[in-house]
Amino acid sequence: MQTATIFSFHGGIHPPENKAQSLQLPLGKPSLPRELILPLGQHIGQSSRPLVKVGDSVLKGETIAINNGFLSSFLHAPTSGTVSAIEERLIAHPSGLSDLCIVIKPDGQDTWTTLAPLYDWQENSRTDVLAYLSEMGIVGMGGAGFPTQVKLQGAHKNPLTHFIINAAECEPYITADDMLIREKTLELVLGIEILQHLVEADNVVIGIEDNKPTAIAALKALITQRKSKIQLAVVPTKYPSGGEKQLIQLLTGKEVPSGQYPADIGILCQNVGTCVAVHDSIYLGKPLISRFTTLTGDALNAPQNVEVLLGTPVAHLLDYADSAADKLHRLVMGGPMMGYTLDSAAVPIVKTSNCILAASKKELPAPAPEQACIRCGMCEQACPASLLPQQLLWFSKSQEHEKAEHHNLFDCIECGACSYVCPSSIPLVQYYRHSKSSIREARESNVKADLAKQRFEARKARQDAEAAEKEAKRLARQKAAPSKSAGDKKAAPAKVAPTAAPISDDTKKLKVDIAIGKSKLKKLQKQLLEAQEAEHVEDINALQLHVSEQEKNVASLEEQLAKTAPAATPAQAPAAAKAPVSDELKKAKIDVALIGVKLKKVQKQLEATPDDQELKDKVASFEADLSKAQAALSALGASTPAAAAPKAAISDDLKKLKIDAAIAKAAVKKVEKALKKAEEIQAPEIDAIRQQLQEAQKRADDLEKALLNPVSTAAQPTAKTNETATNLDADAAKKRKIDLAIAKAGIKKAEKNIALLKEQGKDEAEIKASEWPQKLIEAQNKLAALEKEQETAAPITTAPTVSPAAPADADAAKKRKIDLAIAKAGIKKAEKNITLLKEQGKDEAEIKASEWPQKLADAQDKLATLEKEQGANSDTATVKSAKPEPKQVEAKAESIATPEADVATQVKKQKIAAAMAKAQINKLTKRLESAPEDAEYIQQEIEATRQKQQDAEALLAQLTHSQDNT
């Protein structure tokens, strides 16, 4: 046996050793506790993933959790029993926080699972053995719990010169490694040999402090007997010679450079406990399920070392070591220098717990109060890492983390030597720990910020790419467009060869084409709208061209259709004439929108620089353009209803008119907004904008009037022809249904508004004062009248009416569901508010006095009625939907499918808009409460938003109406 040369390291202290107490008794073996608590994060790195469920029975040594990523470890059942819980339990951590643990209730049998030792480890490849060690859950037992296989893999980065076995165990009180060497000398040496084989190191040195003569003797004897090449280096007792870097310096004279690992200078360090665990797993197949732990301290009557199962609660061990509760002052996990105080004795022993110190008050008194640093320099003398503790203290105290890092704060091993020697009792280590964790936190948030930035930039790049792609497509289409449309026009008349038989086929095809074209058109319009919102001028231009192109396509197709089926539907002929008009109309609308956007932009600029004459001129010119375009639009809009006399085209016109009306309303709103803005900045063009507003409103009114007229004209002729032709009967019935639906929607709207008012905290009187109850009654009357009419008409037209009713019913059901959801949300809100009030410490009387309980009751009532209604309606709906013959339904579905889908999306949009407006109102009312000084302004805003909401709802009603129409 060779004896290694011993070097020395800077600093170090000689605290009282206190190791004798726990060596009086032989190794103890505590009984099985009532339950074993196994935290999933017993090692450095990612927590393990549990493999078992609650209620599973496990055998001793069975894997209960596997590694979760590279830097992680396995976990095994320390005894046989059942998994009683997987839950948060207090863990051994300085924070005293809880973490996820697997709790095992032992069955007392201690039955081993089948063990599969790796006898032929020398024949197996290194990687296989390392994987095996990983599966056995081996981690560093010295204190950090670094997964052993990861450490061994890292050791091959550089050729290894030294393999050091850490048996120094320098911290006072702890004797677990000492006892382990005495008890398991052979296992230790065999384990070292396995590791030596794995890492292929030339020099294997066991570093042991000279205060463990028994262990040294045992090792010496065995090494001599086995003629092993292992060297034994007995180092003088000094704290902290057991620190990895300090021991390396002691045994090799080399210093691990700052920020590097021992592996970087060709050295590997392993704790004796790890070596024994490696031996047990390879030769016996036993995973890491127990460890040696020192139980010591004045509060224990029988201090000793124990081989304890992982997961054993500390309380159980204290009982075992006969603790005196009256003497127990502080419970420390680890030694007195680097350990941490435990708040509770319920925490379990984990893979890294080497000592439980149950100290009396005399033994570990409360730390003396901190005093000012007197710059004595004793900490510098004691620091084993050759740092400047005093300097680091200044930086830590003043949060100058960067400077602290420059002074190698992260080389501090937190040994506590500086705090120990400090005459001012400054808890230096705690300052360093705080600084270190702050720096780590900052680093992590930096990493997160970088990631967020990357993702943000990636998103932006993606959006830009999408826009560029659209642009490219547009250009391509723009090139292809003239030739294509010419080809279409040529092809169109050829297609419409008026042979009798294929007509229906052609018609069908054309209809499908039109439907497809329309859906495309709508999509494009939607995109255009979005682009306008986002103010992408290039996009707008591109999309506009697309839209007009598509419109042309649809128009030509419609023309074809009209030509193809003149006999079947003579009334459709005007559609062709009307198509160009609507085409122009749309173009005009787009012009208006575009100019509006430009105007807005310029106004915004103007807002920033109010004195810019050029911008003002621009605004004026844009406004002129806008009014011109709007005039054109209204002219076209006026011409449209005139052209739309024929009754078959009526529903089409109706739809268009509605859309026009909606657009006009939107325009009104826009101008209103502009007006408000102008008022805010007191721009000179307020009058102009006001005039615009009036114009726009007039137009909107006109359109609505126009909208009403066709409805009545459509209703009357159909009513007249009702008796003559049965198919017209169906039309009439449909219309009646639609009227009914409108009336219902009106009622619902009124109800909703009332509910809204209630929610907004208005009292009954105010609600009554508002127009809604009146409207509600009107609508109800109308509904009743319509229903009567429907009943009288029903006997004649039962069969055809049923099928359109079905989708309407479905719509109604959906609406009802939404109402239900709203009512539920209202209840939740009311409840939340009540609890909030309670939390705020208001007493019951006050809560009762507030409006919320009332509201809660209201909402609950409403919910109940709604639910009842829904139940009733779903019955009827199912009955009704069951009635129609499948053929009819199919035919209907074919024609309805595409436009309905579009309308549905619009309906959804409007619904969302309404909901958002509502939310906005709520928010504003809230603000009103908090900021009464701005009351007037906020009130105005609320009014505006309410207007918006009503518009959205009106549009919604129209849309649902048109949806029913189609």
Place this chain on the structure above:
Amino acid sequence: MLTVLLAIGILVLLSLIFGAILGYANVRFHVEGDPIVDQIDAILPQTQCGQCGHPGCRPYAEAISNGEAINHCPPGGQATIQALADLLDVEAIPLDGDHGTETAKRVAVIREDECIGCTKCIQACPVDAILGAAKQMHTVIADECTGCDLCVEPCPVDCIDMVEVGVTAKTWTWNKPQGIAETSLNIIATDRQAEVVH
């Protein structure tokens, strides 16, 4: 006379040579972009929340470099203001309350049974941290969420909560010691109580 001319000649020659070197260096070692904006951007927390009134952190960084106040970033809080003040060599001012208040780190959590699958929040998320499709339930990838609040507003059914990120054993940090206590001021070093007794 000759000496004077010679001196002038030499100086002109030298200035031409150095001018050429400088001109070359200006072209050769030209730095693209505005490095101060990058530095400011690196300090900002990259939540992309827009609370500063700019559409993202970088635009605010650009605005700061153009003279905007450094206290418009609530997610960064006082620490960011301090860092910006150090970088720009200006005075650290308290956070501007108009742009929001500094809160603990939060992440968005979608109450999934209430989600109607409208994709509004997905479009609002500046870092693509929300997963979902139309009419499918959405969920937030908690690790990627910057807690910017931007998804809360567009949700039509108010099913997004901002939940504070609690402290776990992994994220726990050591407290800073209390410092020198008032009562201990009159204690001299030798008065301190007995250390570990054996």
